[in-house]
Amino acid sequence: MVVDVVGVLVAGSAAGALVSGVLAAGAWRDRTMPGTGPFAWLMVAAVGWCLLNVAWLTTADPAVATAVFLLTRLVSGLIVGLWVVFALSYTGREALFTRARLVALLLVPTLYSLLALTNPLHGLVTADVTQVMVADVTLFVGETGPVYLAQTALQVGFIATGYALFGEFLLRSRNLYRTQTFVILTAGLLTAGVQGLFVLGATPHPGLDITPLTFALNGGLVGVALLRSDFVSVTPLAGDLLVDELPDPVLALDTDERIIDYNAAATALFGTDDLGSRPVDDVSPGLLDDIERDEVFALGEPLSYYDPRTSAITDQHGGRRGRLVVLREVTGQQRRQDRLEALQAATRQFVEASQPETVAELTVRFATRVLDQNAAAVFLADDGALEAAAVSDGVGRAADELTIDPERTPDHELWRTYESGESRIADCFGLGTAMERALMVPMGDHGVVAIASADDSYATEDRQYASILAQTTQVALEQLQRQRELRESRISIERRNEQIEFFNGVLRHSLRNAMVVVQGRADYLRDSVGAEEEHHIDSITEWCARLTEMSDAIKDINETVSASESERLDAISLSAAVEGSLERAVDRDADVTVDVELADERVVANHLAEEVLTSVVENAVEHNTSDRPRVEIDTRHAGDWIQVRVADNGPGISDELKTTMFERSISNDQTAGGFGLYFVSVMMDLYGGKVWYEDNDPRGAVAILEFQRADAERDATAADATASTTEAQTKSHDD
Known part of the structure; x- marks a missing residue:
């Protein structure tokens, strides 16, 4: 039986055009999916090549054959450029696309055909066709020259670039579509291999190019790999993401919260190996809510505690395709946390216990129950x-x-x-x-x-x-x-x-x-x-x-x-206390000069502040051995504090005595009469203030009493408190 080779090739090319057209339509319909847009245009170019090949095989007119030859070279160049565009898009490199780069990718592989179409203008290339008969088959054969060979080498480089992109993407550790990528790479190699045989002259007739026939096969393979199950399915999911030996249950969920893959630990947890394609809540009611809350929850019998950890499953373009859920078992940690919380609660009971026996009973109860x-x-x-x-x-x-x-x-x-x-x-x-x-x-x-x-x-x-x-x-x-x-x-x-x-x-x-x-x-x-x-x-x-x-x-x-602090302290007039102390401590007939410069301030103290100031002033007067004794009293502000400074021009105080002046062991002959400076330090401490001595310039000593400034609230109630205090003192003095 004689095989009609030309008829077979014509039928195959027509079938390739039909398959490529269907795939182009399907891909264009789903062009929002990454990579499908360039693939649609690639299939459109394949349709053109298949139809041109039908015309090439069936025409007997040299003029038509010449036009078909030039158009075929143009379409094949476009296919090479579109192959690189498709590879860049599929592997997630859309960021490299610019208008200039896209134009270059499409024009550079078609330079020969563009020169051939314009050859009458410059005569740079050879683009003629002649009829050749081989084994009783007569077909047109295109005559080419060095420019065509250079163009072919350039196209080989473009095709190799596309394969390199797919190969690198196939080896990525996070490639979720290895099976899909492998199918595309294999189908592309089939077409490239057949085209290579034609270019090298390894076909039965130099006019026979069976490359368009491969589009019926590889176009179908690539289309199914791209478009099946909305561009993602269980089949292309990389199994190494699930780590079957991981002791924690792992679930891979799609965007509809269906289980698309799982590991052995998940099978053991749910007691069944029939988990695939089932909604999460069908497998374990309420589990999806527990995962969404992202908190530790109890599951199984006996109860174990799990901490859900979720991470998105994304494709090479960053699109979300589902999520990976790892149920990390934290039963031991949860038990420890429960024990610590129970111990914390028990600690409150320990603190509230009033007897050692009660504490002992709490300890025994905690040890046995918790x-x-x-x-x-x-x-x-x-x-x-x-x-x-x-x-x-x-x-x-x-x-x-x-x-x-x-x-x-x-x-x-x-x-x-x-x-x-x-x-x-x-x-x-x-x-x-x-x-x-x-x-x-x-x-x-x-x-x-x-x-x-x-x-x-x-x-x-x-x-x-x-x-x-x-x-x-x-x-x-x-x-x-x-x-x-x-x-x-x-x-x-x-x-x-x-x-x-x-x-x-x-x-x-x-x-x-x-x-x-x-x-x-x-x-x-x-x-x-x-x-x-x-x-x-x-x-x-x-x-x-x-x-x-x-x-x-x-x-x-x-x-x-x-007394308590609220009973002990009032807001008093500092100037009144100083004036009272001067009347008691300084004899009018005494040979001492007293200069007073006071601000009208109210401080935190009580009526004994006058006695405190009297002791300090008496000490300044009685121990002043100067020829012209002089005492100067003034006030200074130090933030929320008021300092009363009692300065004299006497012999001064040694550094050693400054540190012991206010101790109880100090004798009255070292200070003044009355209660002495120990009484001063005790009262200033009760007032919340301080007292200390510094050197006076050029001679003498300065006693500094630091009182707290009275706030508005204490000052407002001082008048009422003074009246009641005075009445109480009057009664107590009569006792």
Whole structure:
């Protein structure tokens, strides 16, 4: 049977045109998908080549054959350029596209055909056709020259560039479409290989170009690879993204939240290997909501905890094609977190406990219920022995009265733990079968916590939590001890204060009565002495008044020291306090110059501020040995503070004495009379202020008293407080 070669080629070319046209239409319909637009134009060019090949094989007119030859060379050049454009687009390199580059990609491979079409104008190329008969087949054959060969070499370079782009993309680790890329690369090689055979003259007839026939085959392969399942499916998904051996369940979901792939761990979790193409919520209702919340959730039986980690699955163009969900198992972490939260909640109960026995019971309850231990007991130190303060239900009843006495059982493991302060796992005699062997953790000087597990095994985590529990128990017991000591100290202080107040009251009452008697006797004797002796009576009267006044001042000081801050402090006039202190400290007849420059300020203090300033001014006056004694008093602002500066021109104060001036041990002959500078430091501390000495320039010393400026609220209530305070002082002075 004689095969009609030309007929077969004509039919094949027609079929190639039909297939390429269908693929062009389909690709153009889905041209919004990356790479399909250039592919559509590539198929349009393929349709043109196939139809031109039909005309080439069927024409007998040399003029028509010449035109077809030139147009075929033009279309083949366009196909080469479109192949590179398609490769760039498919591999995600659209950013390289510019108008000039696109024009260059399409024109450079077609230079020969453009020159051939315009050959009558310049005669640079040879573009003739002649009829040649080989094996009884007569076909037109194109005559070419060096320019055609150069153009062919250039096209080979373009085609190789396209293959290089696809090859590089095939080897990318994040290429989700390896199968698809491989199909495109293989189909392209088929067409390029056949075209290469024609160019090299390895066909049965030099006029036979069977390249268009390959478009029917490779066009179908590429079209299916590109357009199947909306450009992405389970088939092209790279399997290495799922890591089948990963212990955590992994799900690959498409944009419709259907499972398109999964690993073995996911199969084990959901108990079925039929997960493909199923919606997530069909496999496990509510799982999608848990994934969307991006929080730890419980799943399975028995319950395990999973932390969902989601990452987008994108194609080479950055388009989202689904997401990869890794369900990271965090059961151990969640259990540790639950234990820590439970311990935090228990700590509040420890803090609120009022008895050591209550703390011990909380410890036992936490060890058995939260740490999931078999049994627990707490032994507290008491009179050189360990007494069972609390035991769990699993411990024998005899343990409730168990006492570890070192004189009788010095080698008992509980006592050795307490004495050494080191944790240990050892036999625990006397606590029944539930605690034959236990983890023993010391609680400092307070005792020992003993914890027993069902299988006598203690993981590192169990030991850590037992240590934390023992430390928490120790802190709670120490707090109870401090509270007990504080209560005892407070009771003792209150008792001492009551005793001191009683004796102070008796002393002040006796002193006032004595002064009344002395003053009465002095008044009686005044008429019995002569004028030259009357100054003795005046001295007695003066000291009686001063002692009576000092008794009242001591009462005020005691009340100020024992009062709360709100009761102790008021807003007072600083200038009034200074003026009052000058009247008391400076004798009008004294040979001393006093300069005062004060701002009208109100500070935080009380009525004893006048006594404080009096002591400082007296010290400046009485210790001034200058020929012309001088005292200067002024105020300065220091932020929210007001500094009262009392400067003298006396002998000054040594650096050593400056650091000890306000100590209780300083003697009155080193300062002034009255209460002295220790009283000043105590009161300034109660006022929240400071007092110190500096050198005066050029001679003397400067006492600086720093008061806090009174705020508006305290100043507004000062008038009401002053009235009530004055009334209370008047009554107290009459006591």
